[in-house]
Amino acid sequence: MIPMRASIVALAAGALLPMTAMAQTVQTTQGVVAGTTSGTVSAFRGIPYAKAPIGQARWTPPVPAAAWKGVRDASKSGPACIQPKYPATSLYRDDPPAMSEDCLSLNVWAPVRARVGARRAPVMVWIHGGSLAVGFNGSPIYDGAKIAARGVVVVSINYRLGIFGYLAHPELSRESSHHASGNYGLLDQIEALKWVRANAAAFGGDPDNVTIFGESAGALSVMGLMTSPLSRGLFHKAIAESGYMISLPELTKASHGLPSGEQVGSFVGAALKAPTIAALRAVDAQTLSAAAAAGGFLPLPTVDGWALTRQLVDSFDKGEQARVPVIAGFNAGELRTLRGLVPPVPADAAIYEKEIRERYGDLADQFLKLYPSGRIEESMLETLRDGIYGWTSDRLARSQAAIGQAGYLYYFDHSYPAADALKLPAFHASEVPYVFGLLVEANTLPNWPKIPPTPAETGLSDAMIGYWTSFARSGKPSAAGQPAWPDIADKGGYLRFGARPEALSGLFTDRFALQEEVVARRRRDGTQSWIQNLGIVAPPLPARAADAARPN
Incomplete structure (x- = not known):
């Protein structure tokens, strides 16, 4: 049942809240929240799970939200984290009504029967996509009411984006007691899961039955959480929709064709004429976000030795990931709306075949059989779909099966x-x-x-x-x-x-096997990223392991 203290406080604070919100109250670890109920589902929006990362707290790990007195109105989602706007013509345009650095909040949808204690409901925590650069939990397509109506407590979270969430920098690493920087968005997600662990039961949820699920960059985040030692025990199942097991920058050294995270951060600061962290912290948030995006800053998690100890694929190969069941999958037309990732189509089949043979060497015949020149554009779209999203989904499901966990693959x-x-x-x-x-x-x-x-x-x-x-x-x-x-x-x-x-x-067994060989060679070589460079823009593929071992 609803904690008695919550009802008493709600009545005492009745002047602060509309009458329709008074009964929908829950006591959280920070204080009482008042949401709204429609049918069998109550919604509690805009609940802070961490303090505002502003001023000197910009680019520091999240700290749990402070307690409040009285009843907090939880009828509206909090502001989105600072981000650039989508182009007006983008299919994904979804402009947030408000943005702020004070954005570390979450929304909860709870079935009323679970919230009054009839049973402990499973909990699903949604991590939105958007290239780690855009997106917000208050989007109309992330409303959790329909899922909650099936007897599930649903939580959707905001986390720091873009330069605010993923800037590594030598000064930030020196500030850190862990000598790490660059994973603030991932750390936000972990802090939100800690909040869920502490508060799920108050909403009728089971803190020992939490599923994380996310799409695109949200699925990348799911894999980051699966491999991070900091998130152990905070979830029990995972769903990755259209994830990408991309090669990531390492904190202090260039690797896999990528500069180090700290190198990128230093370059960004210099380009923005704010070479120190003090200077960067003094820049207006919206100005900084726009300048970083215009300058081509690509937010990615960093292998920092603390939040992420090694490349994602290496962690899965070593069986270091969370031992949880997984659903993973991808969509047939992934690249049709991501044309910026697709290189220009060659003028004819001869050019296409020449490019593939020069880049894929001994694998070229196999490649051209799977992605033939008779349908160049479709072959290019499928090359990127299979090499980025398909291979990742298949590998993630198989990696869990290899450690004795269930792995479920889907194709939308x-x-x-x-x-x-x-x-x-x-x-x-x-x-x-x-x-x-x-x-x-x-x-x-x-x-x-x-x-x-x-x-x-x-x-x-x-x-x-x-x-x-x-x-x-x-x-x-x-x-x-x-x-x-x-x-x-x-x-x-x-x-x-x-x-x-x-x-x-x-x-697509043969296609994923081909991509696995490509990734394996690039990982051994150490100078090439993997799923970013495919098809006619791929760098020449390193030799097979046996060839590479031959003396000159």
Whole structure:
């Protein structure tokens, strides 16, 4: 039941809150929050989980939020973290109503029956995407009410973005007692999970049954959390939608074709005419965000020896990741809305084949068989899709299977008329409204292809919510009236989401094997990044291990 103290405090503070909010109160570790209830779900928005990282606290690890007295209004989401705006024509345009450095807040949706103590509900913590540069938990396509209505407590978090979340710098490393810098956004996510651990039960959730889930950069963050020693025990299952197991900068040394994180930070400071951290901290936040974005700052986690001890793929190879069940998957048309990642299409097949042979050497015949020159543009789109998102998803699921955990792979291959008309079937992030049950809400985004609210679309969404929430509950995804989802360890089983779910096996096995060989050679060589450079822009591939070992 609702803690008696919360109800008493709410009544005492009734003058501060609208009458409709008085009954929806919960006692958290910081104080009482008052949200709103609609049907069977209560929502509590804009709850701070960490102090504002402003002034001297800019680029420091998060500190738990201070306590407050009285009842805090939790009827509205907090401001988004500082970020540049999407271009007006971007399909992903989703302008936050407010931005601030004081942005470390979260939203909670809780089923009323769970909140009054009928049972401990599974908890799902959403980490939004946006290249670690944009996005916010108050977006209409991240509303957790439809998932919560299935008996789940849903939490969505803000975390520091762009230069505020991912700047490494020699001075920041010297300030740190861990001699580390560059992972402030990841540390925010960990602090939010600590808040969930401490407060889930107050909302009817089970702190011992927490699932993290995220899309794109949110899925990259999921993998970071799976490999970070700082997040151990804070979650128990993971879902990665369209993740990318990218090569990351290391803190103090150049590696894998990337400058060190500290080198990048020093360069950014010099370019912005703010060569010291004191100078950078004095720059207005919005000005700094815009200048960093215009200057090409690419936010990425840093292998700092503390929050991240090694490259993600190395941690998974060594079996150091969290021992939790995983769902991982990707979309058929990932690159159709990410054209900035796709190089110009060669004029003809001869040029395409020449480029591939020069770059892939002994693997060129295999490459051209899988990605033929007879359909150059499609081959290029599939090369990047399979090499970035597909290989990552397959490898993540198989890595968990290798340590005795369940690994479930999916392939989202669903489209609808408006997306087809734009030649964007199953585009990047198009599964998100289906996972959240927000087909109508997605249509409120100005440039999103409008989803028809037909039985076919809502039926697929219902199935996906069923799979996701049952996985959160038990570690095994299932949905009423839908096929059983095979574990990848069972003959390479996976689930295809097309017009309806379909259980299959052997997804792009030859393609992922080719990419694994490419990644393995580049990792051994140590001078090339891996999934960023593919196809006709790939650097010449290092020799096979046997060839590399031959004496001159």
